[in-house]
Amino acid sequence: MAAAPVSALRTADPPPNRGRFAFAQGRYGVRGNLELLLCDEDDGLWVLWFNSDPEDTEPEPGGPPPGEWSGALRFGTGRRYDGVHVVQSLHGPHHLEVLAHAASSPHRLRWSPEAAFTTEDAPPTGAVSSATIAETSDGTLWLAAVTEDGALKLLRADAAAYPRLSWSEATPPVSLAGHRWSDVVLLPVPGAVRPGVAVLASDRTVYAGPDGRCHVLPAARTVAVAAPGGEERLYLWTGGCALEVVRPGRPEEDRRLALPGSNEVTAVAATAIAYAGGRVDLVVRRDGRLWHLKDPGPAGEVSAAPLVSRLTRTASGPQAPVHRVS
Template identity: 35%
Template sequence: MDVQLLSQSLPSVCGRPGLTQGVYGDRGNLELVAPAEDGGIWVFWFNADAIDRRSGPPPGSWSGGLHFAGVRPVRAVAITQVSHGPDFLEVMVLSDAGAERYYWTPAAGFIDAGILIPHARAISALTVNADGSSFRLAAVSPAGEALRLTAQTTSYPHLDWLIEPAGNATEAVVLDVADGSLGMLVADHVSTPAGAVPGFWSTVNGVSGAEGHLVGIDARGCVVFSQRGSSGWCGQRQPWPDLRVDAVAAARTNLDDGGRIDVVVRRGAALYHGWLSCDHDAVRAPRRIYARAWAQPGTSLHRR
């Protein structure tokens, strides 16, 4: 039977999604994770190729979802493409059990690497230092203490984490704290909503692949961005002032010759994809994501 181009709604999601620029495909596909409404995590990918090979999602489309991480409730996820492995994906998960780590390999899929901080209140995305020799994370302990986690990559994917108070940190790492307060490690201190970043943020996180960029939600539920310049943090940029969202993730991507930030927002149980230019005012408002793929009629595009 010939394949047809199918379009299906995504499974219902909740919590905060994660987005990153990947390396797979001709130009690097986007990788998206989101907590499943009925527990566990869904992962999707965006086809950034220019040629339609009539297999999987066509160019400019999102794949169906692959479910992993069991059925326990998940509140937030973050995903990072790393060169180690080579080219593994790192997923940080915030669940009732705490801050957890998964990694993905082309051969074995997603592997549960265990709990990093039991009953943690927040976890950041994993970041890599300039020479690739160490990974960094930030977390908030059950008692509300900001923590810095570092691990050398010499035995990757096995990682031995050094956990220390965030006051020793020198990198800027952003946390979306569960109680709505802003926790951010900047230049050896922890700043608060009244601190270094202008405006009110009800949630905040880093923009994957764009050091010195923040994305979050303000008091009205609008998506806001800020960028660190030579004299500190700039004021908030609000690309869609009439759009209200429940959660947001963003990544600097290779699309448009690397000149844009792609954004995925959650509204209710659905995900929407938009973008904004890094260098000028061009934006595209988020549109609801549907899975599209070449497959035989009657095929479900989502797998558990």
């Protein structure tokens, strides 16, 4: 069945949100739907998903047609979060690992088909100003955090008793020591035994790849990372009307990605798209709204559209709200 016509859809903008959001391709649906997690302005988290099924796939009743975003579901209430990260994990199998940051503490949540979102033991980071999580191809979970004094802390988890995780400290890339950092993002690269680490400071961005090589880049206000087909890409917003797309160690392949909107970019996140070789999708918050961008790589044309939830109407009965609370 072709996608439902616009007139048959119920639409809504995403709920008001703040801080850093999380974006990843999951393993549900025909080709792997996209998962987007947002921090509510006041309380808890929201999760939306993008229907990546082929156009001729019939949508679930009341759900989004292929090529559209779902409504949002709120969970994890009781805290006002500053940022969130998500991993589509190999464990479970295929559970979602969520690391959300509130005040100076990271909090771990997990989604499973049996129990939906549950709260798990928090990782032993101590007080931190930011934290992020990633999973390498062998199923090892990694956590990186910036401590309140600007140092970088790296942990890895023993997942033998999953969902219980046993964390231990790992050695950060040595060249990242001795500097006051403000933010950190991990980049798992297919086949690598440890993730790449991108750290931000007021005067520079540094990326240490899984091979240990460090690349000093322009200072960025926010950064997103992806590795389509093992090709490391960093998307840096340094101010202005575009993202700087950086290929570490290959400056001849660097380029700029024009952005919709006009003012400050307050958050950006990226994920490689498994069913479209070389493509990276991004979500950008600019001018107070979210945009969904598709970057096919240097040879293609980038597309951008406002991120809007669109749900099919059911034939009878009361319509559920577009956004719901769990």
